[in-house]
Each structure stands twice: as C-alpha cells, then as structure tokens.
Amino acid sequence: MGNDIFSEVKDTGYREEAQEIISEEFFKVLRSRRSVRVFKDDPVKEEDMQKILDAALLAPNSSNLQPWEFYWVKNETKKKELVSACLSQPAAATAPELIVCIARTDTWRENAKQMLEIFNSAEGVPDAAKNYYEKLVPLAYSQGPFGLFGLIKRLAVFITGLKKVVPREPVSNAQMITWASKSTALACENIMLAARALGYDSCPMEGADSKRIKDLLHLGSGAHFVMVISIGKRSEKGIYGEQIRFDRKKFIKILE
Template sequence: MSKVKIFQPVEQKKREAVAAPVTDAKAFHAVVDSRRSVRVYADDLIPDSVMKACMDAALKAPTSSNLQTWEIHHVVDSKKKAALVEACLSQPAAGTASELLVFVGRPDLWKRNNEWMVKALEERENVPRSALQYYKKITPLAYDQGWMGWRTPFKWAITRWRGRKKPYPREPIGKWGMRIWAHKTTALACAHFMLAMRAHGFDTCPMEGMDSARVKRLLNLPKQAVVTMVISAGKRADGGIYGERMRFDSAHFLHRH
C-alpha cells in the first residue's frame, strides 16, 4: 500500500471527529455474495418493519449534492400491483413477488430539494458559509437547465471552452443529462435496498424489463420523472435462481493506473 499525498489542506479546520465504528467485513461480504437476482419467490411475506428498515437504508445511499432526487414507490394496493406486474411484462420475478417497489429519479425536483437544503442549513447552527454558498450559487449553476432546457447549448459551449486548459465539471448538461444525474443517485439507493433486504434474509430482483410509460401512468408521475428500476422482493423459492452467478474475468474490468 502506498500513499502519495497530493492535496495538503492549508489549514485543518476545527471539526468534530466522527468516529468510524467497527464493522463486520465478513458479514458484509456474506450479504454481497448471497445477493442474487431471484426470479421465483416463495409465498413468505416480508414483515412491514423489514420493508421500512430496508427503504430507510436505501435513503442512506450517497446522493449527488445531497439533493436526494429519488423516490421509492412501494406498491401495496392489489389492483395497482397487478397492473405493475403487467407493466413488468408479467415477468415471474414480478408476478411471484410479495412486494414490488418502483425506484424513481426526480430530476425535476432538484430545485425544490435545493430550497429545502438552504432552509435546513439556515436553521442549523455553525453551518460553514461555504455550505450555504454551495446551495445558493453552485447547484443552480450545475443543475438549472432553464425553461425547456434553453441553457443547454450555452452550458455545453461554456463547459467545452472552460475545460480546455483546466478541470471543469462537465455534467450534467441538458434535460437528458439531468435524467442520467438522477438515475445515478437513484441506482445507488436501489443497491442499498437490495443489499439491506439480503441482510434481513430476503431477496430481490431489479427489473428494467418493464414499460416505464405505463409504470409512470400507474403511479401518477410527471413526464420528467425517470423510472430507474422496479425491484421485486420476497423470499427465494427453491429453484428461484436461474443458475450459478456468472461474471467475466475481473481482469477485464479492474484497471490500475
């Protein structure tokens, strides 16, 4: 292990230390290693307390600028559930699940959440000025694409120009960029949720094999919302996992620079 310190803070600000609790790496890897996409579930139900704990765990995932542009729609109504299964192309992973959740990105709500953040910071004591400035100056620059995205070509041009000689943040640009931005944050919540479920002894299947337009209509979501994925949950049935886990040689994917 080598450590090269490139960045030396000029002055270490006085902040309270946040202790790093002792964690159980073995338990973590047991969760990761046993998480599989389950296509057929048994009839067991998931206690509400477990659902709540896992959804709370999902909302502890990292989120870009801490703007939390995600939503979890837990579909419990039987008619809506049936319609959601259909929108998931009647996959067994949806049809046999005891619980169905839709993870939704809300790029359109960045401004509302930004206002919440400013308000929350203003109500707190000892908030560094830089934190407030971040939400008053930087996030609007980064995320405001303008009405009908009118800023997009200007952002694109400014980004290219400013980024010629020194590092400049390139994304997100335009409405599609904002969608990707919201998907990233929401996908991390998905991963947290699936691992939390496994930690509680239950299983999941992420699904993008679905009709997102129908899912949005079912949940009354606006056009700008993005369905990151539907996740089914339950207890794996015997034979509910289709074969051994298959991964390509990690050498293809792990790069050291």
C-alpha cells in the same frame, strides 16, 4: 468562490466515529445477493420493508439533493397492473412485495432550498457550503426553458475547459436524467443489500413498460423510471444457475 468548495478541507468541528464492522458478514451479504426469479408465498414483515426502504434513503447521492422516489405498491389492484407492466415475468408475478424506483430531475430546487434551511438554522456551517446551494447548485442543474440555458452552459464549459479543469455535466435535460438515475441506482443497491441482510431476496427489473408504470403512479415528465425491485423469500427454484462473472482483469485496471 472558485474551486474552493471542491478543493479546500473545511473543519466544521463535527466529529463522527466509524462503527466497528464484522467485514465477513458484509461480504456474506454481498456474495449471497442474487437475482431471484421465483419467490415463495412467505410474506415480508411490515417492519422489515420499512427498514429496506429506509436503507434506500441512506445511499450516497449527488450534492445531497436526493433526486429519487420509491413507491412500495401495496394495493392489490395496482400491484396486478404493475406486474403486467413488468411483462408478467415470474420475478414480479411471484414476489410478495414490489418497489418502483424513480429518478427525479424536477426536485433539485426544492431540496436545495431545504438544505439551505437546515444550514441556516444550524451553527458553524461554512459560508462556502451555503454558497454552494445558493449559487452553484442553480448554475449546475438548471437547464432553462427548452434546454436553452444548458446549450449556453455547454459552450461555456467547452471554452473554459480548453485551459482549465471544469465540471462538464449536466448541460442538457438528457444529462440531468443520467445525473438523477446514477444516485437512484446507488439507492437501489442499498435496497437489495438491506433485503439480503434481513434474510430476504430481490430481483432488479429494468425490463418493463415505463410509460404504463408512470401512468399507474400518476407521474409527470420530471419522473424517470429506473427499475422495479421485487422482495421476498427465494423459492428453491428461484435462481436459474450459478452466478457468472467474467475474468476480473477484463474490468479492473490498476494504473501504477
């Protein structure tokens, strides 16, 4: 199969028209998303929370393996424990709703199997796509007991990479955490933008006791804390100052 799955353009016959977008409304949402530290007591509508959570699941993600979970903590006792685990910071303590965002490194096999089941029940799916989930996904994401297969892959990638272009990660359990966290972080942005589009505000919180949060949610070693996101209506004192961004030249590099 080689690099065909990456380099060849396959025509599956599927067509989907892009929807018309009022671009200024999108940029209004983008510009008005702020990290709100204090919220009003106003509740968030149940249907709006469901839309916000659904938006997370629309995020792009690696190989469509969807290595994430999102916990909407509604139980008041557990919510108090979660606030405490978030260091009782006002962004958590005053928020009507809290979502815990978790990256999963132990669900890729199950989700790859589900992708194959979907492909096998559909017509016109290229063999290369099926082969990707049957052969390449296990090769790419399996690290083996104690990470031993990852070590073998690391050596093989190094030798192969001396002469040709080759995907170099993930070849360790640590890189698997990075892999899953990247996709989960994309979903976190969807959550915050969806909240703003619905008239709410948010605050992403990485400063938290990840072990206590995992214990609270009864999560095992394959679950990795990414952030807690608070959702609600901003208080008039909820934003501590103007948004500070450094000169764009510091970060944006154009290669001509």
